[in-house]
Amino acid sequence: MAGLYVKPGNKERGWNDPPQFSYGLQTQAGGPKRTPLTKRVAAPQDGSPRVPTSETSPGAPPMGPPPLSSKASRPPFVGSCPPSSMEPTNFPVVESEILLEDVLRPLERALEDCRGHTKKQVCDDISRRLALLQEQWAGGKLSMPVKKRMALLVQELSSHQWDAADDIHRSLMVDHVTEVSQWMVGVKRLIAEKRSLSSEEEANEEKSVATAEQNQTMPGIQHDP
């Protein structure tokens, strides 16, 4: 699914720019939480600051190395979850190539399905953007994470998992807006159109099933020819 990572901020534009969280990490409902840092220490009433028990005397020659790592001396830290990585997700060792056709064909098929149901102008607009997607992909302008997530998006779309597909589109817009902004809105619209087409079809199906049942279960009632 969407990557969970944190990358550093833009140090050139803001020297103290905070790190940037990926969409996946941002929308996490909050897993194991470390204890919130909200405690304070009251100042001693008699006025002098407490002198900490152990300290290094200043002006001494450079210190020796830190304490050696051993079970006893390992400092327990607040919270029990392992530190999350500050690096982007590592690439897997084996990378299966994601083919453009595997992503584009299902999208084009979905567009064809919508042609009867959606305004021509909208379909043309979506088609134009799919062409742009193809051009950028074939031209090597899209990064691997984008390609991977598009493959996932297409899978969800084909399985009629509209919300999941929509969420992937959002994660791509948040994490990779520069690469995808020109054509992603077309994919977004396609998901919406497929969703509404599909619910229309379901509604029609239910209606026809209901009428068929009605015809079957009431043999005693005479229908007008």
Add this chain to the structure above:
Amino acid sequence: MPQFSTVEYVIQRGAQSPLIFLYVVDTCLEEDDLQALKESLQMSLSLLPPDALVGLITFGRMVQVHELSCEGISKSYVFRGTKDLTAKQIQDMLGLTKPAVPVHPARPAQPQEHPSISSRFLQPIHKIDMNLTDLLGELQRDPWPVPQGKRPLRSTGVALSIAVGLLEGTFPNTGARIMLFIGGPPTQGPGMVVGDELKVPIRSWHDIEKDNARFMKKATKHYEMLANRAAANGHCIDIYACALDQTGLLEMKCCTNLTGGHMVMGDSFNTSLFKQTFQRIFSKDFNGNFRMAFGATLEVKTSRELKVAGAIGPCVSLNVKGPCVSENELGVGGTSQWKICGLDPTSTLGIYFEVVNQHNAPIPQGGRGAIQFVTHYQHSSTQRRIRVTTIARNWADAQSQLKHIEAAFDQEAAAVLMARLGVFRAESEEGPDVLRWLDRQLIRLCQKFGQYTKEDPASFRLSDSFSLYPQFMFHLRRSPFLQVFNNSPDESSYYRHHFARQDLTQSLIMIQPILYSYSFHGPPEPVLLDSSSILADRILLMDTFFQIVIYLGETIAQWQKAGYQDMPEYENFKHLLQAPLDDAQEILHARFPMPRYINTEHGGSQARFLLSKVNPSQTHNNLYAWGQETGAPILTDDVSLQVFMDHLKKLAVSSAC
């Protein structure tokens, strides 16, 4: 019996109006800044719900109102940036006619009844997202060339005026957000804050003190007028200001402060600080709803013995008089109802009450006072809701039951409420007067609740209920909310804006930053915000709300430089270095707005962020008086907490006061 209860009612009847977002975008930006802003706006279209209405106004020297249509050709209405227009003039020029059916003030405007009015400038996302994405993608920098030594001509005042007028004419009394994005100060037209000559700098606090800020009064008046109109219509105004120099937040702050809109201040739109903060505005709760609410009115009702003196927070008065309204005003007073046009889960109002005892009548045994808060608002799911909170408390006699009062004292809430009052006063009074007033309040508190022998400062003691309170006041006095000369007027306005609305925990962090210490000696622990906490073998994490600072003590820094963290036998050192980073990340994950992130060490130039906040118990003045040197000395002439407490005790026990 429960001490308080909150019940929320969902109103089923009535039309549900969609959420409205009007983007007002400055195009006098550098190329990569504009590109980053465009991308953030395009991204936001994916985060908005499909039936939300969205509109676009761009400006530079001229102001352009874009007509959003699904047909091929894009049209826009262009206004001169120098001339202000009335609401009616704007509505006439944009071809907006008044609705034939007069809008009942209690009922929100029904957009679906007037498709011809709403469809041109404010369209639902599901219809125009593709076109708007393209329109945003094609936005260019303001084409007017900027000569050497000059600032770009930026007509923010007129742009905002048109935005307010547009919404006033199409969607009065409906929840809406005007989102203003600026990359520099307004330099022409009404609301200009500085001229276009670069050699004349924008006003500083020094200029203001010397009455040398020629545009300030007029500009402030212009934005106050707009803010009040927007608030009257339930619309909130956000300001996203990203520039290296000031942008005029001082003059424009009423726009956000009166309407409950956001104020975000950054160096550039091409930073994580802006991008992430902007994304977080659209964050959702567990039900998939935005964490924002609109058009709220808060009513306060009290039992006989209490009166409402006022409120401090992102609100305007609704001027509702009544028997529970006090004549003494604290904050926004003279009313028992206020309007808050923009709300989020951390929004708070500080409400001040007065106890009125008729002719010193004795308090009946077991008597209780009660307060009820009734909030009507538009939830982000577009439903209208009513939230009611009722509180009852026992009355206690100040002469005979002081201990009860003491035991029920919430020093944290008290500190924030006093601080808000202080900052509110600081906006209109002289700084030193506010400090003197705060000091007097603190001394009176100590006189009333301290245990002491008269004229004997050494005997003075405060009970646990007040253990942190004097410290809070000490840090408040030194804080950027009351000490303005270390910051620009815009920075002070930014800090004060957030202080006036945040919840208790965050407000306390702003008054007295949190300091945690990490070392090999044990688990991370909170330590005194004091120079004595800065030690060579510790890592410190300081949270001021606006900044997260990680500071490596001298020895730690040396070890890191030597690379011990990369050696397997010193793995615990690697963990030690990582622990504060992880805790910092936890804070960064949730906070709005995103704070600045400073990773520094002993001797680093950025260490000043830590050094300026800690109590200077050790300065160059008293360094040798302490004997053994502990902690890091601070180069300052500021009074330390110890000196402050000594003076406080002297004054509290003195019979002269």
